[in-house]
Amino acid sequence: MVLAALLVSLIVPAWWLLVGGSNAAPTAPQLFPIETWRAALADDDASLRPAEIRLVEVGSDVAPRIAAQAGAFKANWRTSYGGFQVVTPQGSIFIDAGIDAEISDIMARSPDTSRFDQQAYDALLSGMERARHILLTHAHRDHVIAVARHPRPANIAPQLRLNPAQKFGLGFHSKGGVLPPELAAVASSIGKGLTRIAPGVLVSPAQGHSPGSQVVFVTLQSGTEFLFIGDIVWAISNIEDLKIRPRLTQVVVFDPNEDRTAIKQQVRALSDLSMAAPDLIFLPAHDRDHLIGLTEAGTIAMVMSD
Ligand SMILES: [Zn+2]
Numbered sequence: 001m002v003l004a005a006l007l008v009s010l011i012v013p014a015w016w017l018l019v020g021g022s023n024a025a026p027t028a029p030q031l032f033p034i035e036t037w038r039a040a041l042a043d044d045d046a047s048l049r050p051a052e053i054r055l056v057e058v059g060s061d062v063a064p065r066i067a068a069q070a071g072a073f074k075a076n077w078r079t080s081y082g083g084f085q086v087v088t089p090q091g092s093i094f095i096d097a098g099i100d101a102e103i104s105d106i107m108a109r110s111p112d113t114s115r116f117d118q119q120a121y122d123a124l125l126s127g128m129e130r131a132r133h134i135l136l137t138h139a140h141r142d143h144v145i146a147v148a149r150h151p152r153p154a155n156i157a158p159q160l161r162l163n164p165a166q167k168f169g170l171g172f173h174s175k176g177g178v179l180p181p182e183l184a185a186v187a188s189s190i191g192k193g194l195t196r197i198a199p200g201v202l203v204s205p206a207q208g209h210s211p212g213s214q215v216v217f218v219t220l221q222s223g224t225e226f227l228f229i230g231d232i233v234w235a236i237s238n239i240e241d242l243k244i245r246p247r248l249t250q251v252v253v254f255d256p257n258e259d260r261t262a263i264k265q266q267v268r269a270l271s272d273l274s275m276a277a278p279d280l281i282f283l284p285a286h287d288r289d290h291l292i293g294l295t296e297a298g299t300i301a302m303v304m305s306d
């Protein structure tokens with residue numbers, strides 16, 4: 001009897017932390033209105049749309065899949081850190097700014113699995129200096145370091161496109177917690193609604209994982225469509241299985257916690273979107289198997305590889 005009570009007292013909290021309360025919403029409004037996005041980009045000169053998307057991977061690691069997906073006890077989850085380079089005839093657009101060696105060490109699960117590529121990080125820093133625009137999916141530390149700690153902030157400030165919550169969040173990740181004056185002076189240029197960035201490129205708000213979270217919709221010259229979904233989910237399987245992160249991850253990783261109700265709706269809406277637009281390609285920030293698979297298929301290019 002005592003043993004049974006003890007087991008229950010352990011199993012119930014473990015279930016609550018690792019499995020329960022993590023299903024996607026049964027229904028969701030159209031949070032990712034692709035027809036509106038397509039209409040907003042319809043008049044763009046197709047020859048000026050992006051030609052190619054490149055994965056700029058500066059680090060990788062391996063974590064238990066349960067961290068990314070409630071109830072997924074079996075497999076590992078290979079993680080990727082870095083950003084993307086959207087190559088356009090008018091210059092590149094960078095989306096997210098990865099981690100540096102210091103943050104890689106802090107986040108490493110073990111020295112055996114964690115990998116950081118200083119050459120790739122240096123290329124990200126210099127690429128951003130030549131970019132036409134720099135966007136962030138959100139301002140968590142594993143997405144902003146090449147911006148917040150850029151050694152030459154004056155060279156990236158003119159192309160930095162932020163929403164107000166991202167600008168607020170960016171400062172927490174600078175050295176000493178204070179943005180360099182060149183970045184602090186950057187005005188927010190992304191509002192609450194849809195914002196067109198360049199031919200074939202727009203951002204659309206997606207608050208939930210963080211207050212400044214947004215998605216980036218890109219249509220290439222070829223017509224192939226991509227949606228950069230940041231950390232709404234960490235693995236594509238979250239969308240396929242309609243599961244969000246477990247509560248344990250929320251407690252351990254996020255401060256402040258993400259809005260689980262919003263994420264549940266967004267995962268349902270992404271699932272709906274995948275059925276309405278089956279050729280649309282999702283680019284989550286950290287699902288290494290999915291991203292490397294896309295590079296191997298030639299759908300996106302790999303700038304730096306291990
Ligand atoms: Zn995040």
Ligand SMILES: [Zn+2]
Nearest residue numbers: 140142231285
């Ligand atoms: Zn992240």
